[in-house]
Amino acid sequence: MTKSDTARPPQRHSPQNVEILTPLRSGRATSRAALAKATGLSPSTVASRVDELIRQGHVIETGQGESRGGRRPRDLTIRGDAGLVGCIDLGVDRASFGLIDFAGVLLAERHVSLDIAAGPNEVLGFAAAQIRDMIDGGSPSSSVEDSSLGEQSILRGFSVGVPGPVSTATSRIVAPSRMPGWNGVSVAEVLQREVHLPVVVNNDANLMAVGELFSGGADASANQVFVKVGSGIGCGIISRGELFTGSNGWAGDISHVSVPGAGAVPCSCGRTGCLDAMASGNALVREMQLAGHEVNSVEEMIALARDAHPLATRLIRNAGVMTGGVLATIVNFFNPDRLVLGGVLADSSVFVAGVRSTLFADCLPMATEQLSIDVTSDQRTGGLHGAARIFLDRAFSVEGVES
Incomplete structure (x- = not known):
């Protein structure tokens, strides 16, 4: 898995793009007309920005929506095959791995035993290898066929959950109770020895909280x-x-x-x-x-x-x-x-x-x-969904995610 073929960071979005992408991602608007209403922008401005996002490969038209007396609007959605997020949910004695596309769809998952006490280099090297193997389609333990990932599905970054406190200022693990050898470790620095891509790190309970919010009907x-x-x-x-x-x-x-x-x-x-x-x-x-x-x-x-x-x-x-x-x-x-x-x-x-x-x-x-x-309604994959959501929220913001 090299940066030139299957790994590439996501591009940063302009404020104008984010203004359109945010209501699309939340589901508050799924057409040009609905976007104009949600943003307060003129229909012509919305149409111009949507057309540009389609040309850039971030948005796709999926069909026609419900008519309210006039011409049926064309549905819009985030283009899922614009990229993949490698999601890693580490526990004390087990781990979950997932590939989630830019539309938030879980394409592959894997759940394995793991000893967090093996240390950051061994554990995170193993985690990167799991994501690499899932992209390559080399293991029957993935839950999708090789072809379902598609040629355009490029890994854009990692989102990692760990069973310990993570500083929002430094993204380093601080005084974890059950992670010997991890205190002060930057997960991003270790993972980027394998692939130079953006890495977002959070506490595992935070990931499950976010995953539950968006998958539990709340x-x-x-x-x-x-x-x-x-x-x-x-x-x-x-x-x-x-x-x-x-x-x-x-x-x-x-x-x-x-x-x-x-x-x-x-x-x-x-x-x-x-x-x-x-x-x-x-x-x-x-x-x-x-x-x-x-x-x-x-x-x-x-x-x-x-x-x-x-x-x-x-x-x-x-x-x-x-x-x-x-x-x-x-x-x-x-x-x-x-x-x-x-x-x-x-x-x-x-x-x-x-x-x-x-x-x-x-x-x-x-x-x-x-x-x-x-x-929880999503015990098995809630952490993976939350990891992807946190990464994508940053990727689709003005600040973006950095390598």
Whole structure:
């Protein structure tokens, strides 16, 4: 995969182009007439800009829309085969890879076991190789036929999610709990040793939050809290339809919030009684093992709870109660429309019930009256969709993405 044949950065868009592309990408407008209404521009100006975007290969006409008494308008959409985003969603012990086109369509996906503790060079080199192999169509584990990618599908960049905090100022990983050897690492610098393309990096819970917003049927202006509870615990916040990361990128990091009444259980941050140390998947497995049960994963614990194993059920239920207790403060403060649970523990009805019951018991009635509490609709690929959305939002902005 070389820059000259299958890899090339996206071009930067002018403000005039962005003014047209934004409502097209959001679905607010799908014709020239609708674009004129959405932007306030004259029909002639819109027509001129659309024609230019078609010539540049960013927009395509897909047919005729619904007539409202006059000539039927021609539908417009973003041209998907203008490029591919290599999406990489890294977890502690597994990873997902995807190829998503510029229209946001997932063309190929791959899910593999992976040890994040192997270090950034090995893990990211492996990740780049996975994306390269998916583009080349060399593995049956891809979910599409080789020909479906098309000759015009050129890799335009990478969007990466990691299970740790990412600085919005430097894009470096900062003090991750479960990523030994990754502190201070620039994912972009490591990946660009393989291919010199733009790289966007974010926390994995943030990616799932964005993916859920656009794939879960939520209002595009929603206020949403997404909680990922797997080996660790992460949280992504959507405010008025946009990802909120705070001043440095740490917004939503609930993993080191102290659990009221918790014992002196040590946490990787050096404190005791943190939510991550008490209620994460790793914490639950540790408690089962200390009690003498041969359990190696939280999936095994969930299976035991489904079979009415008393200790597994109690531990998972308590984890839901503790998580719900921490989230109650957030719900009271932020007053979201939706609270969405993801990660492996969201597959446990016992855990979900613990979160729900605690939220309704601890929150003000006015905070939960309109609150929707859901399990993610896209557990498997939500992070990939969110990764692509974040990359494409930047690519279709005036600032663009830089190598």
